Amino acid sequence: MRTYKIFFTAVCFLLSWCAADICCAQKRPNIVIIISDDHAYQAIGAYGSKLMQTPNIDRIAKEGVVFNKAYVTNSICGPSRATILTGKYSNKNGFKDNEHSKFDGSQDSFIKQLRAAGYLTAWIGKWHLETEPQGFDYWQILPGQGQYYNPDFLMMDGSKKQIDGYASNVIEDVTENWLDTRDTTKPFCLVIGHKATHRTWLPDTTDLGRFDTVTFPLPHDFYDKYANREAAKVQDMTIAKTMIMGYDLKMFTSDEEESKEGTIKRMNRAQKNRMDAYYKPIYEDLKARNLTGNALTEWKYQRYMRDYLSTATALDRNIGRTLNYLDAHHLAKNTIVIYLSDQGFYLGEHGWFDKRWIYEESFRTPMVMRYPGKIKPGTKSNDFVLNLDIAPTVLDAAGVGIPKDMQGESMLPLFAKNKATGRDEIYYHYYENGEHSVSPHFGIKTKRYKLIRFYTRVNSWELYDLQTDPHEMNNLYGKKGYEKITAGLRVQLKKMISKYQDDDAAKIFSTPI
Template identity: 65%
Template sequence: MYKLVVWLGLAAGMFSCAKPTEEKPPNIVIIVSDDHTRQAISAYGSTIAQTPNIDRIAEEGVLFTNAYVTNSICGPSRAVLLTGKYSHKNGFRRNSDSKFESDQDQFVKHLQAGGYQTAWIGKYHLGEDPQGFDHYEILPGQGYYYNPDFFVKDSGRVNRTGYVSDLVEDAAEGWLDRRDPEKPFCLVIGHKATHRTWMPDLQDLDKFDAVTFPLPANFYDDYEGRQAAMEQDMTVDKTMRMAYDLKMYPEDSKDRNIKRMTPEQRAQFDAHYQLIHRELDSLNLSGRELVEWKYQQYMRDYLATAESMDRNIGRTLDYLEAHGLDENTIVIYISDQGFYLGEHGWFDKRFMYEESFSTPMMMKYPGVITPGSKSDAMVMNLDIAPTVLDAANVVIPEDIQGESMLPWLTGPQKQGREVLYYHYYEVGEHNVSPHFGIKTDRYKLIRFYDQVTSWELFDLEKDPSEMQNVYGQERYQEVQETMKGKLLETIKKYEDAEAEALFHEDISTAEGMKK
């Protein structure tokens, strides 16, 4: 009898150990940078910059090599992130005149209903009334690099002394310290870097002073056959301003970015740039020599501005590890879009060309995503909302237009999307004409309208830099018609009525190349 009791006890113990314990929902951290491009991230093979902390996310998870955005501009990109819907569906098409209706459906509201604590810290750029967040500390508008103001929930406008990347991380860690440790959380960290006017932290000012960056091969692009590219106003040569962008200030600068500095900050900042200014004056440059000098100074400021952001992303990852959160926390890094680092002679974004349309994206999900993996699946910022809802085991609303990436990362089907759809709306900003289009694994078709009326078609396999518009060429007629069919099908899929009407307008190649 004794042996039987012992055996039953051991058996009970064995079965209780074998019974699966209920898994805790994963925590979620989404880090959104501004205008940070793949060309400046070492995980993507950059030779001009090292980003060791951003790279840690890829090393511990997956690097997406074909990630793109739906609308290459910062406010609309964040609206897409929150809603999982294209700009024509969420209502925020342009920075210039759109208002984000924060009472609309957003993935964070579903997480809240599922028991998550939610917060947005840093750049938000969708107004001053975030919904779906238990807490927020957001920069008004674009915010400032030095001594920025924050709108803090239940406290109002607060000014803080210091550098913005540090202050955003301080606030993020402060909220993590105060949260309820018994509940899962979703934290969005919005960095201002690397947005124009690229003002580095004081400790990083001279980080790249001794570096000479190679000019992109198409820096002196003549834009032949690409009318919209010809008419833009975003070149390093003609658009980049010596004072506003490159800090070659007169003695009494009225720049608000400078005026808000403390005397100590201003002294160190001025000492750095006045030395460069005196050297520039002594060189007496003109023509291409001056353009290339501007490019070098732009690159030094841009990459030095990214240094503090990368350092603070490291602080985020260290915090998760130090508090035992890293093994059950999804971390996603994404920029609101790509950016030009001199390609086509440009800075800024907006175009559906690769450097702007693409975005860095990486994701770690311990126990689910294999560390150090790469995914060639075509994905979009549109897909983040359904992905985190899927991971949290929260029902994905039927009207979300994005798709969960988890099946592409963990299942047998690794392809992702077959077609990517894009629509940019702003009129006048940098004189970039509104346009929409699609990209497949090999081809890209773009329809420009409003300022410029034209079609463009690129064979990305033969022309990855998008220098040759082959629309209208006889040997591409079959490809052209196939791509047009795919474009119309995709427009209808996403219910973009404006694009559908424009698609059917009868324009000739000759009209598109007028002027």
């Protein structure tokens, strides 16, 4: 009898310990990271935009924090995602550009760390890292850039699956299906990768014409002549010269031309009929006007903005669906939600679209975060943070040790009672020397200045006083009176290159022009 009692007591203790362990595990926060593509902070209400309303992204900001000074380490799609996953700069994670890089999935990532700690892990939507995801319990990804209409998905079993519908809606549908069928005894980390708002800015049929009554004011530097900025002079990303009437703006000269466009060929009859009913009258009106010169450029700008913002509308709406799902399933109070774009984007500033630059509209990215009980609702942060910081932040929140080779920093100490001191400067390096003819470059941004070294396509230095010249129009490098400031910034830049072990930049830095 005594033996039986001892055994019974031991079993009860073990069961209570297991129950406590499961309970403890469930107290660890779930994590949802939503990554959009090319979504400009200038188009988000939480950043003061008057271009459109983004109630769902704004909701995350209102219930948490808006990072007013969030930046990326390399402003282009694939490298940004590799940095988010690994917490490392491109020179360390190996994915430097979209033209020659493939992600080495064998390396460590915050996903692998969370999974080892008992988290369910999933990535759904745009991946764009050229190799299959590793370290996930589940993934379902768009091949390459993916398609807006009736998108294909690469599946874990090696098959390809086409799903009817509009990409932003479909990605959310797949997301909710995974959430419905997951193991609810474990905390989860889910990354939702949206295709929107990537070129060619193709709206959902329900959003066609949403902004047609709006005339958007031209950015003050729309007709920038790029004086004393040699790299900006040789780029190929202007609305005037680079934006394509058919491919980008759906102004097809014939049915034959339209039928050759891949985005159109994917549409079913109902979708194509809606598109034709909307765009063809616009094309006929354009043809009747016979616009040229600045008048045509400004017309292209208005069309670009209307399509881009309409595409962003569906993105925001589906972010709202994610938030509503968390509410409806009583997950919101124990789930961190982070929304960010893979980089910033140009909405006509300097006459441009696209990204790539260390200049502000490209370098700076939207980032908002909700963490109930840890981040006070309505917080506005002016600390420098980077996409590099996502990995250590979520590991910190989950109580998982941050690997020593991660180069980012947890953002959570910025919200502690005894607030941590943020960064004084941030480092950037863009490598790609191809599409849009943007010269590779690296540089440093401090709270007042920005110092840039361009190389390969253009060899030059640039210096900006962001206090007096926030639009980065006046290159001060080499100008009289700035010698001491320049020398100090060069010392800071050299230290940052050493800190992040960027050997390529170190060699270029030491090479005189």
